[in-house]
Amino acid sequence: xxxxxxxxxxxxxxxxxxxxxxEQRGVHSLHFTLHRGEVLVLLGPNGAGKTTTLSMLCTxxxxxxxxxxxxxxxxxxxxxxxxxALGYLPDPPPLYPEMTIKQYLGFCARLHGISRRxxxxxxxxxxxxxxxxxxxxxxxxxxxxxxxxRAGIAQALVHQPEVVIxxxxxxxxxxxxxxxxxxxxxxxxxxxxxxLSTHLLxxxxxxxxxxxxxDHGHIVHETRLDHPGAAPLRLRLNLGAPPDESRLGTxxxxxxxxTLDAGNFLLLAEPGHDPREAIVRAALDYHWxxxxxxxxxxxxxxxxxxxxxxxxTA
Amino acid sequence: xxxxxxxxRRELRAFFRTPLAWLILAxxxxxxxxxxxxxxxxxxxxxxxxxxxxxxxxxxxxSPMLFWAGILLVLITPLLAMRxxxxxxxxxxxALLRTAxxxxxxxxxxxxxxxxxxxxxxIAVAIAMPLTLQLGTSLDxxxxxxxxVGLLLLAAAFGAISLCLSAFAPHPAAAAFGSFxxxxxxxxFNLASKTAAGADSALAYLSPGxxxxxxxxxxxxxxxxxxxxxxxxxxxxxxxxKLDLDRLGA
Numbered sequence: 001x002x003x004x005x006x007x008x009x010x011x012x013x014x015x016x017x018x019x020x021x022x023e024q025r026g027v028h029s030l031h032f033t034l035h036r037g038e039v040l041v042l043l044g045p046n047g048a049g050k051t052t053t054l055s056m057l058c059t060x061x062x063x064x065x066x067x068x069x070x071x072x073x074x075x076x077x078x079x080x081x082x083x084x085a086l087g088y089l090p091d092p093p094p095l096y097p098e099m100t101i102k103q104y105l106g107f108c109a110r111l112h113g114i115s116r117r118x119x120x121x122x123x124x125x126x127x128x129x130x131x132x133x134x135x136x137x138x139x140x141x142x143x144x145x146x147x148x149x150r151a152g153i154a155q156a157l158v159h160q161p162e163v164v165i166x167x168x169x170x171x172x173x174x175x176x177x178x179x180x181x182x183x184x185x186x187x188x189x190x191x192x193x194x195x196l197s198t199h200l201l202x203x204x205x206x207x208x209x210x211x212x213x214x215d216h217g218h219i220v221h222e223t224r225l226d227h228p229g230a231a232p233l234r235l236r237l238n239l240g241a242p243p244d245e246s247r248l249g250t251x252x253x254x255x256x257x258x259t260l261d262a263g264n265f266l267l268l269a270e271p272g273h274d275p276r277e278a279i280v281r282a283a284l285d286y287h288w289x290x291x292x293x294x295x296x297x298x299x300x301x302x303x304x305x306x307x308x309x310x311x312x313t314a
Numbered sequence: 315x316x317x318x319x320x321x322x323r324r325e326l327r328a329f330f331r332t333p334l335a336w337l338i339l340a341x342x343x344x345x346x347x348x349x350x351x352x353x354x355x356x357x358x359x360x361x362x363x364x365x366x367x368x369x370x371x372x373x374x375x376x377s378p379m380l381f382w383a384g385i386l387l388v389l390i391t392p393l394l395a396m397r398x399x400x401x402x403x404x405x406x407x408x409a410l411l412r413t414a415x416x417x418x419x420x421x422x423x424x425x426x427x428x429x430x431x432x433x434x435x436x437i438a439v440a441i442a443m444p445l446t447l448q449l450g451t452s453l454d455x456x457x458x459x460x461x462x463v464g465l466l467l468l469a470a471a472f473g474a475i476s477l478c479l480s481a482f483a484p485h486p487a488a489a490a491f492g493s494f495x496x497x498x499x500x501x502x503f504n505l506a507s508k509t510a511a512g513a514d515s516a517l518a519y520l521s522p523g524x525x526x527x528x529x530x531x532x533x534x535x536x537x538x539x540x541x542x543x544x545x546x547x548x549x550x551x552x553x554x555x556k557l558d559l560d561r562l563g564a
Contacts, residue, residue: 058413062561083415094410096324098331110320111414155410 009072010035011085011163011193012057016066019052027052027217029066034163034193039185041204042197043300044214045308050197051091053214054167057195058088071162084113087161091168093152097141101132101151104140105158112159126158130184146177153184157192164188166196170203182207205300213307221307225300233269234296236260237279240289252278266296317416321424325398326431332397335432338390343439349382350375350443372454376444377530380461383440384526387433387465387472388501392493394432395476398425399553400489418557422550426477433469440465457532464529467542468522472497474549481553 010033017030027049034040042050055061057068059079068075071085096104105123114122127133130150135143140151149169156164169185170178185207188194198204204211205225213221232255237248240263248257248265253275256268269275276293283290329335353375360374402408411421441462447453476493483489503521518524522545525538 058409060409060412060561080415083413086413088409088413090406090409090413092406094407096328096407098328099324107320107324108410108414111317111410111416113415 008036010069011071012195013069014057014066015068017053017056017063017068018065019056019061020064025049025217026064027056027214030219032212032219032222034195036162036191036193037189038209039189039194039196039207041208041211042195042214043201043204043211043304044197044199046199048214049217050199050214051167052217054088054090054165054195054197057165058086058090059083060090084159085162087156087159087164089152089156089164089166089169091171093148094155095140095148095151098139100137100139101127101143101154102136104151105136105154108155109158112161114159122158122160125160126154129157129188130154131180146173146180149173149177149181150184153181157188162192164192164194166194168198169196170198170200178203201301201304211300213304215308221303223300223303232271233274235267235269235276235279236292236294236296237265237267237290238292239263239265239283240291241287243286243288248279251275251282254279263291315420317414317420318424318427321411321421322427322431325425325428329394329428329432334393338393339432339436342386342390342436345386346379346383346440346443350379353379354447370454371447371451372444372457373531375447376453376458377461379444380440380465380530381526383437383465384468384523384530385501387436387469388497389494390436391429391433391469391472391476392479392490392497395429395473395480395493396483396486396490397480398429398477399480399557400483401480401486404485412557418554421557422477422481422554426473426550429473429477430469433473434466437462437465437469454532460532460534461530463534464526464538467529467539468526471522471542471545471549474546474553475500478549478553478556481556 012032012034014030014032018026018028020026020028025047030053032040042053044050052061056063057070057075059075059082068082070082073082073085075082096107099107102123105126106119109119109122109126110116123136124133127136130153132147132150132154135147140148143151153166153169156166166185170181173181182203185194185196189209196207208225211221211223211225212219213223242263242265245257245259245265248254248267253270253273254267255270258266258268260266267275267279279293280290282288357371357374399408402411441458444453444458475496476489479493479496480486480489483492500521501523503517504523522542525541528535528538
């Protein structure tokens with residue numbers, strides 16, 4: 001698996017992770033890694049094993065098989081060091097409503113081994129990152145749902161872990177708050193490795209650099225979303241006076257042509273080539289009446305439906 | 315150790331932010347004051363008929379009144395302990411402790427520390443009442459000291475049992491009912507204290523009341539102290555074991 005940080009050891013390395021429940025539920029022999037700078041999204045229908053996987057990574061559940069390494073520490077053998085490198089936001093966020101944001105984050109920091117002297121600075125940093133500074137002296141029970149979710153994220157960041165794990169971070173938030181949380185996750189990505197679970201396709205498409213699709217406890221598909229240029233370009237072409245399909249295949253840089261319906265074509269470019277200019281020139285030269293030409297990204301939704309539905313019919 | 319103190323301090327602060335804790339403290343103080351005044355009044359009625367070398371105010375007021383304080387602990391300990399683990403779990407905040415780099419033992423001891431501080435406060439109020447009698451008479455301080463130790467040991471054992479049930483119960487209400495039932499049954503074993511032959515029955519030996527009575531009367535025996543310490547250690551250990559077990563269970 002190529003990655004721009006591949007020289008650095010992965011922040012999470014999961015090998016053969018399993019937890020078996022009756023009736024084939026649970027998760028079965030998962031393998032994956034997470035590097036700094038990545039937002040890895042676990043996507044899957046309800047009951048696919050997303051929360052079970054995250055719970056095992058956060059030591060809420062013990063695995064039945066396999067191994068987990070966090071920041072180089074084996075979770076079973078050196079749980080304390082591994083846990084120190086880990087920030088976790090469960091769903092719902094683990095808040096104490098009777099505390100103020102500042103007291104709560106201070107408690108979380110001390111719990112994760114931050115010294116009394118360094119705690120105020122750590123709390124201030126976490127508040128600044130999550131936009132909580134203005135409400136840091138308010139009681140958590142008086143805060144809106146969006147702010148509570150941010151407090152949950154601040155809790156996961158306050159001890160500056162290398163790995164941040166978020167379970168359904170935008171569940172139940174209004175669209176504006178959800179957007180803010182996603183923007184925050186995008187910022188956090190610079191300094192941390194982020195693993196999150198969601199069942200929202202749009203959310204995964206918006207923030208993920210890599211997506212693992214889980215179904216019935218298995219990883220059924222893995223796709224990268226951060227290097228669209230690396231894959232061969234796919235183009236949608238709409239012509240008013242189309243030529244024969246094979247004629248389009250002779251345009252330099254075009255590897256394959258598929259007719260979708262009358263006048264609509266899907267063109268696959270040769271790797272590393274962008275044949276758009278050649279297509280436009282040919283269309284003008286031969287009077288094909290070009291109506292539209294645009295890159296075609298198969299949406300994550302199509303991919304998800306294809307993978308999950310494909311498994312269900314299989 | 316640091317984590318234990320940290321958790322204990324947080325729990326203690328959280329206690330005083332709930333109306334339930336204040337209600338329990340106020341209610342128990344009221345009940346103990348009532349019982350105390352009742353025994354004082356009875357003593358004043360009895361006093362003219364008492365022989366000069368007979369039992370004094372410590373035996374006739376302090377000891378029975380502190381026995382009632384023990385019964386009060388059966389009622390309030392489950393209510394104070396229910397939110398500690400079961401309540402935390404029900405509202406989802408337990409995940410914070412569970413995923414922090416601390417052991418299950420540190421979590422249990424931290425919560426236990428907060429509970430014992432509160433029970434200690436109740437006992438301090440209870441002891442303060444007979445101590446005021448020193449203004450008008452002279453008290454048997456040895457006897458009072460033994461009674462204080464007895465109540466503290468009782469609170470230690472009750473706290474451990476209630477916390478353990480809080481670790482096992484899925485909801486705070488179940489924790490409170492469960493531990494109230496266990497404490498009450500243990501206490502009632504004391505009623506079966508004498509067999510037909512007049513010897514102490516095995517059931518009575520399990521009852522905390524059976525071991526508290528000699529201490530309230532000023533008789534300190536290592537067997538009674540050992541009973542309370544063993545019960546405390548056993549249930550705290552069981553609570554920590556349950557928290558570890560949760561990770562393995564479904």
